[in-house]
Amino acid sequence: MSAYALLLIAHLFAAFVFVGTVFFEVLVLERVRRHVPARAMRAVEIGIGRRARQLMPWVVAVLYASGAGMAWRYRDALAHPLAGSFGLLLTIKIALALSVLGHFLFAMRLRGRGRLVAGTFRRIHLSLFCHMAGIVLLAKAMFHLGW
Numbered sequence: 001m002s003a004y005a006l007l008l009i010a011h012l013f014a015a016f017v018f019v020g021t022v023f024f025e026v027l028v029l030e031r032v033r034r035h036v037p038a039r040a041m042r043a044v045e046i047g048i049g050r051r052a053r054q055l056m057p058w059v060v061a062v063l064y065a066s067g068a069g070m071a072w073r074y075r076d077a078l079a080h081p082l083a084g085s086f087g088l089l090l091t092i093k094i095a096l097a098l099s100v101l102g103h104f105l106f107a108m109r110l111r112g113r114g115r116l117v118a119g120t121f122r123r124i125h126l127s128l129f130c131h132m133a134g135i136v137l138l139a140k141a142m143f144h145l146g147w
């Protein structure tokens with residue numbers, strides 16, 4: 001199996017853990033909140049947060065490192081993003097992925113200052129959800145859309 005194929009498999013696994021976690025939090029956990037007492041929900045959220053802080057740095061490292069490794073193959077297209085549909089869509093996908101990282105750094109900074117209130121936390125999750133839907137769509141569209 002080629003190195004590129006290994007990177008792609010690592011990328012795909014890391015992507016489904018990362019995207020799956022955010023989708024679970026937005027589509028499932030937010031709805032469960034209505035049926036669970038606030039104290040119990042808070043305990044669950046603390047537990048999930050603790051687990052996420054153990055697991056996610058590794059998942060994010062694999063996701064971005066494998067992405068960068070694969071992007072090397074497309075460096076010519078990335079150097080001239082307006083020259084073709086593939087380069088443009090991949091550039092937008094990478095820009096969205098960098099914005100996802102920005103969300104994490106922003107959330108960590110707010111948490112460090114004790115200013116990560118529930119409303120902001122929810123808005124960050126919703127924005128991450130939209131970013132990820134866009135990233136997954138672009139990841140496939142860049143191979144199938146052309147102009």
Ligand code: HEM
Nearest residue numbers: 008012015019063064067068070071094097100135136139
């Ligand atoms: C939130 C971060 C990211 C997510 C959720 C994500 C998700 C995905 C998904 C689902 C695919 C399709 C894989 C397949 O169908 O086999 C993909 C492909 C790809 N991603 Fe990412 N990605 C992310 C970040 C990045 C970054 C930072 C880069 C580059 C610096 C990158 C470069 C690529 C490339 C080059 C492909 C095409 C691989 C191929 O099919 O040959 N990704 N990504």
